[in-house]
Amino acid sequence: MFETIAIVGATGAVGGIIRKLLEERKFPHQRIKFLASKRSAGTKLTFGGAEHTVEELTPEVFADIDLAIGSTPDDIAKEFVPWAKQHGCVVVDESGYWRMDPNVPLVVPEVNPDAALAHKGVIASPNCSTTQMVLAMKPLHDAGRIRRVVVSTYQATSGAGVAGQRDLESGTRAALDGAKHDYEAFAHPIAFNCIPQIGSAKHMGYTSEEMKMVHETHKIFGDESIRVCPTCVRVPVSNCHSESILVETEHKISVDEARALFAGTPGVKVVDDLGAGQYPMPLDCDGDDHTFIGRIREDLSSDHGLAFWCVSDNLRKGAATNAVQIAELLVERGATV
Numbered sequence: 001m002f003e004t005i006a007i008v009g010a011t012g013a014v015g016g017i018i019r020k021l022l023e024e025r026k027f028p029h030q031r032i033k034f035l036a037s038k039r040s041a042g043t044k045l046t047f048g049g050a051e052h053t054v055e056e057l058t059p060e061v062f063a064d065i066d067l068a069i070g071s072t073p074d075d076i077a078k079e080f081v082p083w084a085k086q087h088g089c090v091v092v093d094e095s096g097y098w099r100m101d102p103n104v105p106l107v108v109p110e111v112n113p114d115a116a117l118a119h120k121g122v123i124a125s126p127n128c129s130t131t132q133m134v135l136a137m138k139p140l141h142d143a144g145r146i147r148r149v150v151v152s153t154y155q156a157t158s159g160a161g162v163a164g165q166r167d168l169e170s171g172t173r174a175a176l177d178g179a180k181h182d183y184e185a186f187a188h189p190i191a192f193n194c195i196p197q198i199g200s201a202k203h204m205g206y207t208s209e210e211m212k213m214v215h216e217t218h219k220i221f222g223d224e225s226i227r228v229c230p231t232c233v234r235v236p237v238s239n240c241h242s243e244s245i246l247v248e249t250e251h252k253i254s255v256d257e258a259r260a261l262f263a264g265t266p267g268v269k270v271v272d273d274l275g276a277g278q279y280p281m282p283l284d285c286d287g288d289d290h291t292f293i294g295r296i297r298e299d300l301s302s303d304h305g306l307a308f309w310c311v312s313d314n315l316r317k318g319a320a321t322n323a324v325q326i327a328e329l330l331v332e333r334g335a336t337v
């Protein structure tokens with residue numbers, strides 16, 4: 001067990017859900033600390049029926065912390081993770097900063113749990129758009145070896161943190177009132193719009209978010225031969241990312257086989273009855289830890305292709321739930337140092 005645990009970035013969109021999950025899942029610990037920036041230090045949070053004071057993130061604070069679940073911007077994670085490691089504190093990190101470091105395992109517990117056990121003090125949780133995709137890919141890859149993926153995402157504003165959520169609400173209200181809203185998280189209005197850019201321009205016309213889906217998929221499966229073509233789009237949905245995914249496998253998988261494989265995968269729920277209007281939608285998946293799959297059908301443009309629709313709560317399985325599951329895995333398998 002980790003005696004003293006901490007949430008770094010406890011006041012953020014993901015940090016708030018981590019707090020809820022640690023409570024709901026009764027994560028074993030004796031003491032807990034809530035860390036954030038100087039701006040939030042001194043504010044109060046409730047946990048386990050008691051009021052806790054948010055502390056400022058400093059190097060010294062890790063002296064008596066055994067496990068930290070970090071959910072901060074990348075530059076903050078870059079800074080605080082070495083502070084934690086110096087004090088022998090294990091970190092499960094949500095940010096993008098450590099994910100591709102060869103010494104840091106990148107883990108989705110249902111896909112590559114064993115990678116977590118070989119950690120050297122830090123374990124990274126993937127980008128939200130990658131997590132739900134690799135979870136859906138896993139049974140198909142095991143059964144038929146995936147060779148190619150074409151994915152288009154429809155990503156919720158909560159993926160851009162509390163500022164993204166504020167932008168959707170205030171921007172929509174302002175647009176309806178004919179007023180102006182100064183967007184904090186987005187470069188273009190998100191109200192009544194779609195923005196086909198998440199992150200910065202990165203490689204051959206792909207964005208940083210899109211390249212994360214490529215590199216993180218390769219790292220998690222340990223297979224760089226899987227070809228991934230992503231298009232990431234921000235849509236005016238408050239929470240839950242949706243993805244239209246087409247996979248091509250080496251060995252053909254039928255629709256019925258795929259449905260059975262998905263249904264037997266831990267963490268996945270199939271909702272798939274087009275005739276009855278049953279398929280996953282963000283409003284129905286909000287607040288749920290599962291990744292939902294529907295609209296499973298054969299690819300009309302290739303012999304070994306399968307198309308499907310995948311929705312997951314980006315703040316939960318895309319971030320907080322995955323991180324807490326990694327921490328639980330360390331406790332269960334005794335990999336706490």
Ligand SMILES: NC(=O)c1ccc[n+]([C@@H]2O[C@H](COP(=O)([O-])OP(=O)(O)OC[C@H]3O[C@@H](n4cnc5c(N)ncnc54)[C@H](OP(=O)(O)O)[C@@H]3O)[C@@H](O)[C@H]2O)c1
Pocket residue numbers: 008009010011012013014015035036037038039040041057071072073074076094095096126127128158159160161162163314315318319
């Ligand atoms: N949102 C998602 O769907 C999602 C999914 C997967 C991964 N992630 C990753 O998770 C991380 C957090 O995302 P979020 O959406 O929760 O962002 P957020 O709502 O903006 O929260 C950021 C957190 O980091 C803290 N922070 C900022 N600057 C700090 C500093 N100088 N020192 C200490 N703490 C500082 C903030 O504290 P203050 O309140 O004091 O500023 C806040 O608690 C990001 O790396 C993001 O890429 C997010």
